[in-house]
Amino acid sequence: MRIKANDEQQFLEQVFVKRGFSTVNSQLLAETLVDADLRGISSHGIQRLAWYLRMVDDGTIQPQNSVKTLKESPTSLFLDANQNMGQIACFQAMTSLIQKAQKSSIAMAVIKNSNHFGTAGYWARMAVKKGLIGIATTNTRPLVVPTNATEAFLGSNAFAFTFPADPHPFVFDGATSVVSSGKIQVLAKNKQPIPGQWAVDADRQVVKNADEAEDLLATAAFTPHQKGGGVLTLGGNQEQNSNYKGFGNSLVVELLTGILAQGSISADTSVGKHDFSQFLMVIDPGFFGDLKQLQHDASAMFQRIRHLKHLPHTEIKIPGDREYRRYAENQQNGVVVDEQTAKELHQIGDQLNISVPHAVSNS
Amino acid sequence: MRIKANDEQQFLEQVFVKRGFSTVNSQLLAETLVDADLRGISSHGIQRLAWYLRMVDDGTIQPQNSVKTLKESPTSLFLDANQNMGQIACFQAMTSLIQKAQKSSIAMAVIKNSNHFGTAGYWARMAVKKGLIGIATTNTRPLVVPTNATEAFLGSNAFAFTFPADPHPFVFDGATSVVSSGKIQVLAKNKQPIPGQWAVDADRQVVKNADEAEDLLATAAFTPHQKGGGVLTLGGNQEQNSNYKGFGNSLVVELLTGILAQGSISADTSVGKHDFSQFLMVIDPGFFGDLKQLQHDASAMFQRIRHLKHLPHTEIKIPGDREYRRYAENQQNGVVVDEQTAKELHQIGDQLNISVPHAVSNS
Numbered sequence: 100m101r102i103k104a105n106d107e108q109q110f111l112e113q114v115f116v117k118r119g120f121s122t123v124n125s126q127l128l129a130e131t132l133v134d135a136d137l138r139g140i141s142s143h144g145i146q147r148l149a150w151y152l153r154m155v156d157d158g159t160i161q162p163q164n165s166v167k168t169l170k171e172s173p174t175s176l177f178l179d180a181n182q183n184m185g186q187i188a189c190f191q192a193m194t195s196l197i198q199k200a201q202k203s204s205i206a207m208a209v210i211k212n213s214n215h216f217g218t219a220g221y222w223a224r225m226a227v228k229k230g231l232i233g234i235a236t237t238n239t240r241p242l243v244v245p246t247n248a249t250e251a252f253l254g255s256n257a258f259a260f261t262f263p264a265d266p267h268p269f270v271f272d273g274a275t276s277v278v279s280s281g282k283i284q285v286l287a288k289n290k291q292p293i294p295g296q297w298a299v300d301a302d303r304q305v306v307k308n309a310d311e312a313e314d315l316l317a318t319a320a321f322t323p324h325q326k327g328g329g330v331l332t333l334g335g336n337q338e339q340n341s342n343y344k345g346f347g348n349s350l351v352v353e354l355l356t357g358i359l360a361q362g363s364i365s366a367d368t369s370v371g372k373h374d375f376s377q378f379l380m381v382i383d384p385g386f387f388g389d390l391k392q393l394q395h396d397a398s399a400m401f402q403r404i405r406h407l408k409h410l411p412h413t414e415i416k417i418p419g420d421r422e423y424r425r426y427a428e429n430q431q432n433g434v435v436v437d438e439q440t441a442k443e444l445h446q447i448g449d450q451l452n453i454s455v456p457h458a459v460s461n462s
Numbered sequence: 463m464r465i466k467a468n469d470e471q472q473f474l475e476q477v478f479v480k481r482g483f484s485t486v487n488s489q490l491l492a493e494t495l496v497d498a499d500l501r502g503i504s505s506h507g508i509q510r511l512a513w514y515l516r517m518v519d520d521g522t523i524q525p526q527n528s529v530k531t532l533k534e535s536p537t538s539l540f541l542d543a544n545q546n547m548g549q550i551a552c553f554q555a556m557t558s559l560i561q562k563a564q565k566s567s568i569a570m571a572v573i574k575n576s577n578h579f580g581t582a583g584y585w586a587r588m589a590v591k592k593g594l595i596g597i598a599t600t601n602t603r604p605l606v607v608p609t610n611a612t613e614a615f616l617g618s619n620a621f622a623f624t625f626p627a628d629p630h631p632f633v634f635d636g637a638t639s640v641v642s643s644g645k646i647q648v649l650a651k652n653k654q655p656i657p658g659q660w661a662v663d664a665d666r667q668v669v670k671n672a673d674e675a676e677d678l679l680a681t682a683a684f685t686p687h688q689k690g691g692g693v694l695t696l697g698g699n700q701e702q703n704s705n706y707k708g709f710g711n712s713l714v715v716e717l718l719t720g721i722l723a724q725g726s727i728s729a730d731t732s733v734g735k736h737d738f739s740q741f742l743m744v745i746d747p748g749f750f751g752d753l754k755q756l757q758h759d760a761s762a763m764f765q766r767i768r769h770l771k772h773l774p775h776t777e778i779k780i781p782g783d784r785e786y787r788r789y790a791e792n793q794q795n796g797v798v799v800d801e802q803t804a805k806e807l808h809q810i811g812d813q814l815n816i817s818v819p820h821a822v823s824n825s
Contacts, residue, residue, distance in 0.1 A: 174537055175567040175749050204538040205570050209750050232717075245767055247776040252767055260710075262717045269717065271710040277697070278704060295702035303773055327771065333697055333707050334640070338776075339658035341641060344696050347623075347634040347781045348711070354595075354625045354632065358760050359750045366766070386538050387572050387722045397721050403729070404608055404615055408690065410666055413610035413701075418710045 100441055101433030106456035107145060108133045110444075113453045114148065118155050119162035124187050131186050131217035136434035139425035140272075142281025143218045146440040148447065151184070151215070159373050160184060160214060166191050169211075174199060176208040185216025185237065185377060192379050193225045193233070200231055200381035210377040211360035213237075219259035220272030220422075226381045227261035227268040230390050234380040235259045238356040238365045240373075241320040243276045244329040246343040249301050251320035251329030254365030255279050256352035263384065263394040264401060270419035275348045277331045280316050287313040288437060296335040301327025305336055321369045352378075433459045463804055464796030469819035470508060471496045473807070476816045477511065481518050482525035487550050494549050494580035499797035502788035503635075505644025506581045509803040511810065514547070514578070522736050523547060523577060529554050532574075537562060539571040548579025548600065548740060555742050556588045556596070563594055563744035573740040574723035576600075582622035583635030583785075589744045590624035590631040593753050597743040598622045601719040601728045603736075604683040606639045607692040609706040612664050614683035614692030617728030618642050619715035626747065626757040627764060633782035638711045640694045643679050650676040651800055659698040664690025668699060684732045715741075796822045 111129030116122060128151075136144030154160040164181040166188045171177070176195055180188035192208040199206035216222070219235040226233025239254035255274040262269040273279065278297050286293060286309035296305050298312040306312045306328070318324040333345030357364035360376035368375065384393050401417045409415050429435070436444070441458075448455040474492035479485060491514075499507030517523040527544040529551045534540070539558055543551035555571040562569035579585070582598040589596025602617035618637040625632040636642065641660050649656060649672035659668050661675040669675045669691070681687040696708030720727035723739035731738065747756050764780045772778050792798075799807070804821075811818040 170749065172567060172749070177750050203566070204535060205568055207568050207745065245770065245778055247772045247778050248767075248770040249773060250771045252770055260714050262721075269713070271714060273704075273707055273710075275707075277707075295700060295704070297703075301771075333704060335698060335703055337658060340660075340698055341636075341658070341696060343779070343781070344636060344638075344640075347636075350632070350781065351623050351634060353763065354760060358625075358756060358763065359747055361751050361756070361759065364763055366763075382570065384722055386533065386535070387540050388724050392724070393721060396724065397717060400716065400721065400727055400729075404611075407608065407611040407615055408613045408664075409610045410612060415608055415610050416706070418706070418713065 100436055100458035101460045101462060102436055102456040103433050103459055104133050104137055104430060107136065107434060110448075110453060110456050111145065111148065114152075114447060114451060115162075117451045117453065118152060124162075124184075127190055128184060128186050131221050133434070134221055135218050137426045137429045138218075138220075138422035139429065140218055140422065141435060141437070142279060142285065144434065145436060145444070147215065149443040152447065154214065154373075174203045174206045176206070178208060178210045180210050180213035182212055182214075182374070185210070185213040185375060188213055189216045189222050189235070189377060189379065193222050193381070196379055196381040197226055197229050197231060200226075200383045201229075204383045204386040206381050208379045209355075209359045210379070211362040211374070213362075213375050213377055214373070215375065216377055218272060219257035220261070220270050222379055223259035223261040223272065224268065224270060227263055227270070230263050230385065232382040232384055233259070233261040234382075235377065236352045236355055237377045238353055238368075238375055240368045241366045242280050242316055242330045243332060243349060244299060244303070246332065246338055246346045249303055250325065250327050252366045253332075253346070253349045253353060255330060256349045256356075256365065258348070258352060262397055263390065265394065265398045267419055267423040269397065269401065269417065270422060272418070275333065275345065275352055277333050277335065277345065280330060283309055283312050283316065283330075288439060296331060298330050299328050299336060303328070303336060321366060463799055463821035464823045464825065465799055465819040466796050466822055467496050467500055467793060470499065470797060473811070473816060473819050474508065474511065477515075477810060477814060480814045480816065481515060487525075487547075490553055491547060491549055494584050496797070497584055498581050500789045500792045501581075501785035502792065503581055503785065504798060504800070505642060505648065507797065508799060508807070510578065512806040515810065517577065517736075537566045537569045539569070541571060541573045543573050543576035545575055545737070546577075548573070548576040548738060551576055552579045552585050552598070552740060552742065555740075556585050556744070559742055559744040560589055560592050560594060563589070563746045564592075567746045567749040569744050571742045572719075572722045573742070574725040574737070576725075576738050576740055577736070578738065579740055581635060582620040583624070583633050585742055586622035586624040586635065587631065587633060590626055590633070593626050593748065595745040595747055596622070596624040597745075598740065599715045599718055600740045601716055601731075601738055603731045604729045605643050605679055605693045606695060606712060607662060607666070609695065609701055609709045612666055613688065613690050615729045616695075616709070616712040616716060618693060619712045619719075619728065621711070621715060625760055626753065628757065628761045630782055630786040632760065632764070632780065633785060635781070638696065638708065638715055640696050640698065640708065643693060646672055646675050646679065646693075651802060659694060661693050662691045662699060666691070666699060682732050684729060
């Protein structure tokens with residue numbers, strides 16, 4: 100079904116307030132989920148709500164905790180999210196980094212004791228709205244098998260990068276692994292096979308059945324029921340296709356997040372303390388030249404790429420093209436909510452006595 | 463054949479001095495090539511010499527030109543390499559960024575009007591020797607086909623990232639594309655087939671014959687004899703294996719180099735002005751915690767990864783493991799020089815009246 104983005108926002112705000120988050124933080128959390136749904140990134144939208152509330156239930160998330168500043172300089176910031184949601188610390192960090200980068204041209208933040216922060220792109224887009232380059236990364240639970248390994252260790256470790264451009268900014272946003280686990284979840288829900296080399300079993304044989312892959316990932320690395328296997332690094336199953344480069348990209352994120360934050364590395368978030376860490380950066384391109392000119396140059400490059408010779412019946416899309424197109428469509432037609440999530444929303448609504456957004460269409 | 467690294471260094475220094483570079487710059491250029499050969503990255507070693515000298519011959523490189531500082535702040539640096547080799551501007555930039563990062567925790571540089579800079583890893587390793595995180599990127603000539611495209615546009619765009627660790631630093635260093643063109647050159651020289659999905663023709667059919675691939679790349683994009691096709695982005699030939707993520711990574715480098723520098727983007731370096739641009743960054747991990755502890759934590763993570771369950775007869779290598787192993791071996795046994803390069807060295811030696819290093823073994 101589809102629901103109106105405004106209705107989704109209001110529903111989520113009420114839920115978060117009832118579960119103990121401040122009004123301001125409830126608005127923020129709701130906005131990050133609605134924004135993901137509007138952009139067609141359903142895996143990071145309202146379907147995460149039930150999981151967020153489970154983490155409140157089990158005490159992983161402490162909705163009243165305030166972010167603590169551990170260290171600060173004109174270019175750098177080290178925050179403790181204090182076991183609250185990642186969005187809350189990231190909003191504070193990005194707001195500060197934008198100011199710092201406007202003065203110092205470049206600024207970075209590390210956040211520890213954090214948790215899921217929505218899409219990485221949300222934070223990188225905060226910077227680009229001010230004509231700045233934004234970078235955002237996070238570690239995650241262990242899902243990804245290093246080159247030649249038969250068990251997961253690395254997170255799917257999101258990475259986002261934005262750059263000012265027209266008609267919309269360049270927004271590169273995704274897991275550093277070949278796919279995020281969310282993409283496999285969506286196929287499993289719809290009983291569809293996995294179309295590419297995404298996941299392998301304990302013998303590094305490619306798994307095509309999405310249910311089977313889901314099952315492997317649910318019993319992720321370092322749990323008592325670990326089955327082995329996991330999501331592949333970018334580059335796929337074979338070393339000869341340079342899957343060690345995808346492995347390297349994932350390791351770069353592990354170093355900038357769990358290691359620099361002195362929090363859990365992805366491998367250690369399945370047992371014991373379930374904390375994620377984030378790394379954010381803002382760069383002012385205006386240090387190097389006139390922003391309008393740089394933005395024009397980037398846009399002209401993208402336009403040339405969109406029009407390169409290409410295979411028939413395909414399109415060359417610049418990172419961001421798809422999500423800005425969907426944003427306009429979903430703003431108009433409502434965001435898509437899958438059946439399972441719709442059921443969860445009704446349970447949550449009943450429990451908290453909040454009316455659930457009505458469907459504006461069944462598609 | 464193999465030659466001693468010291469002999470290689472002396473030979474190269476003499477060649478560069480005779481071709482008009484200052485003594486200091488000649489030592490630096492020689493060192494970057496010898497260092498690549500010692501690490502087993504032959505594609506960026508002495509085999510580049512003939513190409514470097516051709517660029518001096520045709521005026522692309524002006525060996526007497528000095529680097530110009532266009533703009534500088536406590537965190538940021540914008541240099542004009544002034545049509546000299548990339549190594550010369552990068553050494554100046556990295557030396558400055560290390561000092562800036564020691565004071566401001568983070569610093570970045572963009573270099574325009576530059577050229578080949580050796581391996582990206584060389585510059586990132588300069589930072590890690592001081593206990594700092596180093597990042598180095600460059601654009602290149604157009605070799606890489608975007609997702610769905612049938613002609614090259616992007617550079618193979620190198621990216622290096624270092625982090626302090628034991629027994630050696632983490633050194634991730636390579637093309638953002640599935641492979642660099644140098645790897646295909648090596649196979650073509652040795653008449654070996656391409657083992658993976660590395661290059662495609664104008665119909666996006668995978669090319670297995672290295673000679674054929676070489677021929678495609680030699681008539682690279684935007685030249686009068688362009689054949690179409692090129693090197694694949696990381697992720698391979700299929701959109702379903704997320705090759706748009708490799709495309710995105712390559713675009714990030716294009717934006718940070720050619721666009722920020724207001725120089726040529728990779729696509730435009732095959733015709734007209736043959737300039738490359740570089741982006742460098744240094745981060746002080748010590749802002750966030752005790753360096754010794756961070757180094758220990760990173761090393762412990764790498765050690766756990768090396769010992770994960772893995773396929774029989776394989777090894778899990780952390781980025782840097784292979785090159786530090788080869789460095790020790792090649793320091794001992796001499797660096798490998800292929801037959802074609804050996805011939806070129808004799809021609810250069812004869813022409814400049816410089817004696818060529820003698821072979822210490824034929825293997």
